[in-house]
Amino acid sequence: MREKLARNISIYRKERGLTQEELAQILGLSFQAVSKWENAQTMPDISLLPQLSRTLEVSIDKLLGYVSQDKPITIYEEEYKTPEYYWGTEPNKVCYQILQWMPPNTHLKLLDIGCGEGKDAVFFARNGYDVTAFDISDAGVEKTNRLAEKIGVHVDVFKADILDYRLDTHFDIIFSSGVLHYIKPDFRKEILDNYKQYTNPSGLHVLNVFVHKPFIAPPPEKEPNAHNWYSGELLTHYHDWFIQDSSEVIFDCNSSGIAHKHAMTKIIAQKIIL
Numbered sequence: 001m002r003e004k005l006a007r008n009i010s011i012y013r014k015e016r017g018l019t020q021e022e023l024a025q026i027l028g029l030s031f032q033a034v035s036k037w038e039n040a041q042t043m044p045d046i047s048l049l050p051q052l053s054r055t056l057e058v059s060i061d062k063l064l065g066y067v068s069q070d071k072p073i074t075i076y077e078e079e080y081k082t083p084e085y086y087w088g089t090e091p092n093k094v095c096y097q098i099l100q101w102m103p104p105n106t107h108l109k110l111l112d113i114g115c116g117e118g119k120d121a122v123f124f125a126r127n128g129y130d131v132t133a134f135d136i137s138d139a140g141v142e143k144t145n146r147l148a149e150k151i152g153v154h155v156d157v158f159k160a161d162i163l164d165y166r167l168d169t170h171f172d173i174i175f176s177s178g179v180l181h182y183i184k185p186d187f188r189k190e191i192l193d194n195y196k197q198y199t200n201p202s203g204l205h206v207l208n209v210f211v212h213k214p215f216i217a218p219p220p221e222k223e224p225n226a227h228n229w230y231s232g233e234l235l236t237h238y239h240d241w242f243i244q245d246s247s248e249v250i251f252d253c254n255s256s257g258i259a260h261k262h263a264m265t266k267i268i269a270q271k272i273i274l
């Protein structure tokens with residue numbers, strides 16, 4: 001939380017064209033106070049947040065690094081509002097591989113990034129992992145909670161935007177399926193470095209990303225905020241980790257009621273510290 005807030009205060013202060021001294025003056029504080037916030041040495045008093053948010057012209061949510069958009073930004077929000085589970089309730093096949101690679105025979109913390117309606121997060125919780133999950137969709141978060149409740153397990157699920165949310169606690173396994181294409185190419189290194197930093201030694205990253213193929217037509221769902229990866233691109237972020245598995249598949253999809261194809265790269269990378 002402290003690091004996210006520090007980064008956001010600095011980003012939005014600069015976006016508003018304010019120096020640290022100017023911001024401090026508006027808030028009636030010393031320049032050192034603002035400097036300490038931005039270096040994550042201290043955090044602003046909670047009573048200052050409304051004035052800070054007004055001055056920087058961002059919501060408190062956005063300042064705290066959860067969600068920067070007030071409007072839904074996923075085409076899935078409406079789909080998830082129906083009682084049916086859009087992606088079903090069966091886990092992705094790769095979840096079984098995780099059970100093999102790192103079985104939950106010790107207390108293992110797992111993060112599911114872009115958990116959708118929770119089929120995978122709930123599967124992991126059911127199998128004994130300590131699961132945290134987030135998604136941008138309110139309806140997805142609600143359905144994840146509902147599915148967990150139905151199965152009788154707990155998933156710590158919340159709403160967050162992958163572009164704003166950064167980790168500040170460690171996980172053993174970071175899992176994400178079909179979501180990282182919402183990160184613009186320019187932000188990928190910074191975000192993946194954050195995930196790598198907050199992974200325990202010997203921890204795993206298990207990631208699926210949609211990849212661009214010139215011979216596959218764009219999907220029927222128009223998503224202006226989606227940016228497919230290139231083949232091999234994901235691997236370049238893990239040159240310093242051990243690659244347990246890496247593959248690429250082309251598969252049929254009917255997600256919008258219109259048959260189409262996707263290409264997807266999967267990697268299972270392990271943080272090896274010698």
Ligand SMILES: C[S@@+](CC[C@H](N)C(=O)[O-])C[C@H]1O[C@@H](n2cnc3c(N)ncnc32)[C@H](O)[C@@H]1O
Pocket residue numbers: 073074076077087092113114115116117118119134135136137140160161162163176177178179182
């Ligand atoms: C293709 S679905 C995959 C869902 C889930 N991982 C699964 O396999 O069932 C993509 C998911 O990414 C979520 N999403 C879209 N933009 C996002 C963002 N900026 N931050 C977090 N999640 C996002 C959508 O709400 C959706 O649930």
